[in-house]
Amino acid sequence: MRFLIAFVCISLSLSLAPASLFAAETVKDTVSKKEPEVKVESELEKKLRFVASMLRCPVCQGESVYDSHADVAVEMKRLIREKIEAGETAEEILTYFKDRYGNFVLMEPPAEGLHWVIWVFPIFMALLGGLFLFQNLRTGAKDLQQTKLDDFDGQETTDDNSSEVSDIKELRL
Amino acid sequence: MTTHPQTTKAQKAETQKTVAWWQFALIGVMIMMFILFAAGLGRDSKFIPSPLIGKPAYDFNLKQLGAEKQIKLSDYKGKIVVLNFWASWCVTCREEHHVLLESSKAVQPSGKVQFIGVNSKDTDKAAFGFMDKRGHFPYPSVIDRQGRLALEYGVYGMPETFFINKNGVIAAKHIGALTHKILADKLKQAEALQ
Missing domain, CATH: 1.10.8.640 (Cytochrome C biogenesis protein)
Known part of the structure; x- marks a missing residue:
């Protein structure tokens, strides 16, 4: 049975192969036939x-x-x-x-006379926006760092009146 | 909560200062744009300054409409020339037709001003059909079949009228339908330009 299936498969592929080759040829033919029709821009x-x-x-x-x-x-x-x-x-x-x-x-x-404005303006705006973003991100990062430092210090200091720290202190005692 | 109140305050002040600077810059730019747009709204978008003003007018030599005669612009040196581009298919030309008829009849007899029509991208038959219906110009028109003279004068669309001074220099130009007032103003400009 296996041999039969294999035989059918091989024979089918063999019989289809020339067809696909033929198909490829016909495509090639149509392409080559169309080639002279393509206008070459002078x-x-x-x-x-x-x-x-x-x-x-x-x-x-x-x-x-x-x-x-x-x-x-x-x-x-x-x-x-x-x-x-x-x-x-x-x-x-x-x-x-x-x-x-x-x-x-x-x-x-x-870009002459007043026209230079329309060329320079987008670049200027992009620079301004970039600087604005950079400045904001930098100060934002600084603030975050400072907050973290503050939190850390807050946990370490004994005279802090935050409830969390006092709770821990109570537990320790 | 904070252990370095002085440092944080100073930093916050610094941040506020920076933000204020950027805000000012952005607001400034926005105001600038607003002024530009406002100025643009008030302007006539159809008005495009011609680079030909103040330059010598192109000297054409073309066949007269309905006559076996050539018309040369330089033949009219010493006179102010009102050069009007028109066509039978141009709808706005109908609007200004009566202005051209009336003012040319009133101004030309003085001998100081000469009107010349340029029948652009038209056929003789259609041009005559237009004049038969609305009145014949009391001055000659030249044939600009392909619209080459219109290109030479940087014409955008019809009608367009050029005011050439007595030395052959383009003094003024009007795009669109003429009115008696516009025509009088432009003629004054052509007279004033030496």
Whole structure:
């Protein structure tokens, strides 16, 4: 009986093995078939994505030119593509838009003028909070230590009027 | 209970002093934030200062709407130019239409001011349909089919109006519908800027 079960198991696994191999092959085939379909982003597209992602769509709230489908954003993308094709650098293109729309058009406002506040403020607050926490923990630990010392001293001193100590004293006597 | 009353008192005083210092700092920061938010609430969120104010206006040379003629901005040097971006699909443009018609009729005859429209991202047919319905501008408009001139002037949305002084420098800008008062104020600004 055992031999029969073993035989069935082995034969089943053997019969399934080619199927799994075949399955693996078909997966491989579909992958290799799909490969040419995957679009390879051209250098131009990469550069366009880089520049357009750094610019804010003027008519949308907090959306980049790259992500936006608004008319202005579409036209801006077209202009950026033309400028890249003309050989302009990313910085030159960003400056072009900054000169016309102001710092508002940049997704990340530069840390200049009053803008430095928004960059420094979170760091300042984190430092302040950290110091506050540190100071509180330290004084808290000190207090705890002092309380323990006090308790210890209290148990040792004979002239203490705490009921617990006097109870012990009574027991001793 | 306590055997070192003096030390503990001194320590407590020290702790209180430190806490007071931090509390002051935090309260100070909160007041600062409150003032900032309060100031922000009072501001018009749509107002974005243009970096083009005080800079020479971009000199365009575009085809006139409904005419076989080119219009060049620099041809109007010596006059204050009111450059109005409009489109037939722009709803707010309908609001300011009568202001543009009335004020241009009143101001232009003096010869000191020239109005120019920029029909942006529109078709000739739709633009004429708009004017046929609401009244034709008593001044020329140029065709900015793709909206490139709008980008060149850093236009956010229509309508937007630029006030260019007689030397070709952008003196002021208005986003949104014009009123008679706004137009008069901006014209004064353009006149004052040398």
